[in-house]
Amino acid sequence: MPIRRADDKSYPLLAAASATGAAVAISGGEYHFMVDGTVGGSTISLQIQTPSGAWTDVQVFTGAVVKFTTLPGNQSGIALPAANVRCACTGGTPSGINASLVGLG
Numbered sequence: 001m002p003i004r005r006a007d008d009k010s011y012p013l014l015a016a017a018s019a020t021g022a023a024v025a026i027s028g029g030e031y032h033f034m035v036d037g038t039v040g041g042s043t044i045s046l047q048i049q050t051p052s053g054a055w056t057d058v059q060v061f062t063g064a065v066v067k068f069t070t071l072p073g074n075q076s077g078i079a080l081p082a083a084n085v086r087c088a089c090t091g092g093t094p095s096g097i098n099a100s101l102v103g104l105g
Helices: none
Strands: 010-017 024-026 030-038 044-049 055-057 073-080 083-090 095-103
Touching: 010 024, 010 030, 010 083, 024 095, 044 073, 044 095, 073 083, 083 095
Parallel strands: none
Antiparallel strands: 010 095, 024 083, 030 073, 030 095, 044 055, 044 083
């Protein structure tokens, strides 16, 4: 089933950050995820909130998770439902992390 690429908004997830960001509500559709900054030995990932409230890494159709250990990083063609998402920084000492999710609608 093809996804309807209806969302043409840009969602800032992090701005000059050094830690995991807050939840951001998105409309759903196909997206491009962009992140830059100093990774500092951490892993930067795009996460989605499950109905139970838990956070899990977003996976693309191939089963690969959307995460980076070197920056800048970007990935297109991420199909997401309407949900809460965030950019997570795990481990290390990241700094100046900027991340956004841009709808391809």
